Amino acid sequence: MWQTSYRLLGNHADAADCFQETFVSALEFCRRQRVRNFSALLARLATARAIDQLRRRFRRSRSETDPADWAALQSANPCPAERAQQKELTDGLRKSLSKLPLQEAQAFCLRYLNDMSYRDIANELGIKANAVGVLLHRARAKLRESFELSVKYYK
Amino acid sequence: MEENENTFEKAVEALKNEQIPPGPPQEVVKSTMAKLTETAGKADTVKLDNRIRIIEGLKAAKSLTKIAAAAVLLIAAGYATGRLAGPRPPDMEQIRAALEPEIRQNLLGEMKQYLQLGLANGYVRIKDELSQQYRQDLGRVALQSVAASNAVTNELLTELIESINEAQNQDRQWVAVAFKQIESKRQQDRTELTNALATLALQTEDELIRTKQDMAHFLSYTRPGQSNRDEIGNSDN
Numbered sequence: 001m002w003q004t005s006y007r008l009l010g011n012h013a014d015a016a017d018c019f020q021e022t023f024v025s026a027l028e029f030c031r032r033q034r035v036r037n038f039s040a041l042l043a044r045l046a047t048a049r050a051i052d053q054l055r056r057r058f059r060r061s062r063s064e065t066d067p068a069d070w071a072a073l074q075s076a077n078p079c080p081a082e083r084a085q086q087k088e089l090t091d092g093l094r095k096s097l098s099k100l101p102l103q104e105a106q107a108f109c110l111r112y113l114n115d116m117s118y119r120d121i122a123n124e125l126g127i128k129a130n131a132v133g134v135l136l137h138r139a140r141a142k143l144r145e146s147f148e149l150s151v152k153y154y155k
Numbered sequence: 156m157e158e159n160e161n162t163f164e165k166a167v168e169a170l171k172n173e174q175i176p177p178g179p180p181q182e183v184v185k186s187t188m189a190k191l192t193e194t195a196g197k198a199d200t201v202k203l204d205n206r207i208r209i210i211e212g213l214k215a216a217k218s219l220t221k222i223a224a225a226a227v228l229l230i231a232a233g234y235a236t237g238r239l240a241g242p243r244p245p246d247m248e249q250i251r252a253a254l255e256p257e258i259r260q261n262l263l264g265e266m267k268q269y270l271q272l273g274l275a276n277g278y279v280r281i282k283d284e285l286s287q288q289y290r291q292d293l294g295r296v297a298l299q300s301v302a303a304s305n306a307v308t309n310e311l312l313t314e315l316i317e318s319i320n321e322a323q324n325q326d327r328q329w330v331a332v333a334f335k336q337i338e339s340k341r342q343q344d345r346t347e348l349t350n351a352l353a354t355l356a357l358q359t360e361d362e363l364i365r366t367k368q369d370m371a372h373f374l375s376y377t378r379p380g381q382s383n384r385d386e387i388g389n390s391d392n
Contacts, residue, residue: 002178016183089166
């Protein structure tokens, strides 16, 4: 869960907030209905909260730059150029993810970042496995288009 | 187009394999637990507050008509009669008070279990990372030690070679001195030998002369007629 939150948000403070919100949401969900797969539920909730935070972040700071997370700096980095390139790519992808509809963004993250199966994703999102394929296809197409634009913007 | 596709795939891979610091930190876990406890207690209160607010709203409604008021009075009277006549309903507050701690404890237990599971996973990951770091450090230290020992060995070898050269020079000096001494000794021996040989030659010559004289004497004794002639011959010689 921590990994999911941190991977999508990219800094320590937001990941901590997302971690907390996810557990509170999980508690509320547990009260409403019975849970069969807790790890999948936590992954989905963490993904949803993280995407919400990403949206808020990009909406709030369109003209600002992202604050650097100095705590995440590693001493054994590869070369700075490679690090900068990776950061640029991941930031672009995060921004594109924040523009997707929530369900598509969730499906994409659960499949490609959390390696969940179609069946698990379908169970979590309350849809059929075929619909997961459609969601993923749409998400990839939209992401690619948005990502190309953001990469051009960076260039 | 293909390049963009590759860049997109690269971005997905980069996001997926991004280095994530170990976590969650202890303070986040603690604050999450506090928040969960607070939320677990708050939810029921909210529902109760909502109910009270609805009742108050109903009480505050002043635009009811007289008929509605009469109907309400009738319903209330009927309800009161029925309530007094029938068995007393269970006290909801009491039930809630009895069930709440148990439900809260169960929920907290479950959440703790999930947190512990997450922390255990984090622990395994940290352990792996630390062991990998330890291996890398060990390798680096081993390389540095080998390099340092090579330098020390080279230094020792240089010192050994210098000491061997010095010893060889000293040996050569000693040999040269010995040769000089031998040469001077030889010269001395040769001089002594020459002198001895000269002395021996002189002594031999003297001895030969004496022997010759003795022989002449002897011959003069053996042939008395010729003794004068021989003496004359010797004097001529």
